Amino acid sequence: MWHAAETKSPNLNEIKADDTLETAISSHDSPVDKGKCAFLYLLAMFTIETIVWGFATSFGVLFNFYQHDPRSPIKPDPNSKLILTLVGTINTGTIASAAPFFSFWMAKKPGIRRRLMLAGLLTCTLSLFLSAYSTSALHILLSQGIGYGIGGCALYYPALSHxxxxxxxxxxxxxxxxxxxxxxGGLVFPLVLNGLLGRYGAKLALQITAALFAVPIFFAIFLIHPRPPDRCQRQESATQSISSYEKQALPSSGNLFRKFYQCLTGVFWTYIFMNTIQSTAFYLPGLYLPTYIHCLGRGSVTGSALLSILNAGTIFAQLAAGVLSDHYSPFLIGLTANVLGGASVLTLWGALSQNGVGWLFVFSAVYGSTAGAWTSLYFGVLKHFVSDRELMFCAYGILAMTRGIGFILGGTISSELVSSTLTDPTQCNGFPKGPFSGLIWFTGLIFLSSGLLGSFLWIHFRPPSKTVQESCQIKNRGKRDTLSKC
Incomplete structure (x- = not known):
């Protein structure tokens, strides 16, 4: 279990905990997979997921405002553009890449999770509020990029670990x-941010956003607590000394790292590599679609609408992939999503969008509904590599970290792929050659390559057919008969 408590006697009903709210054990069993407590956890975690990642994935709206709105506090120049391009990938990248540090820390000290969530909430809120007073791209990078990313990680992963x-x-x-x-969150935040920026400008819009961020998450944190041991576990624990219980619950750092190192097989490293390269391209359409639309001479409302449709497609993808992964191979679902996502980039955004903006709406829906499935497959994938629950979330942290590294690399690469002179609307949608064609080729080919790599993993983990199983059984039976004769 993630949680360990301190007590003066072996009776678990007299537990004196670090954090009373977090470690209270009810007199009734809290069922797994159902019940009021599980539902409240889902509600709270959903709230945190929506707000933390919703704002992070909607930076394309702020990016477009800082670049093109006359009220922008950022002076337009090539250096500012490069820094602002990095903000959108650094905030998501930092949230993800700092995950292993928090994961191993929580594995050693589970009682610290609520304090981490509150500290993360405070850091995120202050970062958003202070970014309202930014006067340079560097200020935006430090506040909305690094500050928000660190706070978001401290808030998000302790909540998800339950x-x-x-x-x-x-x-x-x-x-x-x-x-x-x-x-x-990606559906709602672009529309909210676009409305606030259009009406109030950056300063007041970000102050309002900070308040909208803080209040619901504060209440959600206090709905999250560890699941108490069931009745059988409590009866078993009552017969043991509490010191041995604590020793079991809190493995040494050496043992934890040694056990985790044993899980890092060559096949797992292959999946980690695939996860990293896929993430270099994943957020680029959401980051650049508002800028692409502005280049075509369309208003910011169209760009926000495209971003919202893309994120709406992600809603379907995440839920469908999560449900399917309980019954089918997550590797098969992942490779299918990557291939379809890459094909949509090259055909719908690249080739067909030249025929009209309507194809971009189709692209946003298809891309979100396919590429958006990836992260909801993580726990299903990790079951093939890790069986220990403590190590499961440490492994999740590694995937999140490499995904974060991919986000940051993708942001750096993408700034070199898009032409800095986007003035003629008739040239913006040129493909296979044009100011955005490098970005489109990069994104599409990365997804197709990830799909190809995923096919090898699917084949590796695919269960043997009935014919193979029967032949193995016959062979084993023959060996047993031979041994019995001997």
Missing amino acids: LPEWFELRQGFANGLVFTGTGI
């Missing part, structure tokens, strides 16, 4: 439902 405790058989469903929050 999910394997509350859901086991329906873990894919719970994972998918929670991750739809990213899509819903």
Whole structure:
């Protein structure tokens, strides 16, 4: 279990905890996969997912405002553009890449999770509020990029670490439902931000956003607590000394790292590599679609609408992939999503969008509904590599970290792929040659390559056919007969 408590006697009903709210054990069993407590956890986690990732994935709206709005506090120059391009990938990248540090820390000290969430909430809120007073791209990078990213990680991953405790058989469903929050946040936040920026400008808009961020998350944090041990575990624990219970619950750092190192097989490293390269391209359409629309001479409302449709598609993808991963191979679902996502980039955005903006709306829906499935498959994938619950979330942290590294690399690469002179609307949608064609080729080919790599993993983990199983059984039977004769 993630949680360990301090007590003066072996009776678990007399537990004196670090954090009373977090470690209270009810007199009734809290069922796994169902019940009021599991539902409240899902509601709270969904709220945090929606707000933390919803704002992070909507930076394209702010990016477009800082670049083109006359009221922007940022002076337009090539250096500012490069820094602002990095903000959108650094905030999501930092949230993801700092995950292993928090994961191993929580594995050693589970009682610290609520304090981490509150500290993360405070850091995110201050970062958003202070960014309202930014006068340079560097200020935006430090506040909305690095500050928000560190705070978001401290808030998000301690909350998510409770999910394997509350859901086991329906873990894919719970994972998918929670991750739809990213899509819903990405659907709502672009419209809200665009409306606030248009009406109030950057300063007041970000102050209002900070308040909208802080209040619901503050209440959500206090709905999250560890799942108490069931009746059988409590009866078993009552017969043991509490010191041995604590020794079991809190493995040494050496043992934890040694056990985790044993899970890092060559096949796992292959998946980690695929996860990293896929993430270099994943957020680029959402980051650049508002700028692409502005280049075509369309208003900011169209760009925000495209971003919202893309994120709405992600809602469907996350939920569908999460549910399907409870019944089918997550590797098969992942490779299908990557291939379809890459094909949509090259055909709908690249080739067909030259025939009209309507194809961009189709692209946003298709891309979100396919590429958006990836992260909801993580827990399903990790079951093939890790069986220990403590190590499960440490492994999740590694995937999140490499995904974050990919986000940052993708942002750096993309700034070199888009032409800095975007003035003629008739040239903006040129493909296969044009100011955005390098970005489109890069994104599409990365997704197709990830799909190809995923096909090898699917084949590796695919269960043997009935014919193979029967032949193995016959062979084993023959060996047993030979041994019996000897």
